[in-house]
Amino acid sequence: MRLLGVSLSVAVLLLVCSATQAVWRPPKVRLVNGYSIPIEQAPYIVQLRNTTNTHFCSGTLVTPKHVVTAAHCFDENSTKGVKIVAGANTPKEIGIQKQVVKVTLHPKYDATTYDMDVAVLELNEPITEENRVRTIPLCGAPIRPGDVIDVPGWDTPTKDYKFNSDSLHTVRLNVISEAACTYRLAHDPYGLDKSMFCALTSEEDVCSGDSGGPAVRDGELCGIISWGHGCAEDYAAGVFINVNLVRDFIEANLKM
Helix, strand or coil, rough: CCCCCHHHHHHHHHHHCCCCCCCCCCCCCCCCCHHHHHHCCCCCEEECCCCCCCEEEEEEEEECCEEECCHHHHHHCCCCCCCCCCCCCCCCCEEEEEEEEEEEEEECCCCCCCCCCCCCEECCCCCCEECHHHHHHHCCCCCCCCCCCEEEEEEEEECCCCCCCCEEEEEEEEECHHHHHHHHCCCCCCCCCCEEEEECCCCCEECCCCCCCCCCCCCCEEEEEEECCCCCCCEEEEEEEEHHHHHHHHHHHHHC
């Protein structure tokens, strides 16, 4: 399992959570310091909920019957009884629900390094598109340093990890170079793998509930939220799976 580096600012939190753990990893990935949006502005994002109706990850609707998400969402969650919820502004809304009948993880997914951290979910029936529910195309061109991505999600905290909202938020981040990302991930024992890219912006970051959610560039799905270091700290960077590098896997499973 990927571990997150810990800054001095969260050391107290570590002591409260566990006297024996030297490294803390949030169970999910959330957004920091974003702004609230209605679901109509990101109608492609869906929630993954388990048998207790708990939102444990997010995903992206790429066809009326398929969702792309992160493979690590199923490291500790069963693939059985999972449903997706579309068209919902909060994790408490009923929204439009469909059962997941098949979960396909990338065959080269590594649960330690999170390399190839992508999964395709097949729904029991196609979902009807409307204002709150829309599919989004896969990335049509390589992601590059300097590109701007929009990352929507729920449960947005402040920098001190005080989670105060269940509403849908979004942040705008800048893609950085592999070298810059490697530098910022110097504390991580595994570093950046070939399927990943990094993005950040001052005071905004992907931090710690929306694993598997989308990173959108010019109206296309170009990244999948995977993991990150810190929480909007000076060195922090959100790490995403590069959709272009896993596109063949995704498309193969859309045809099945």
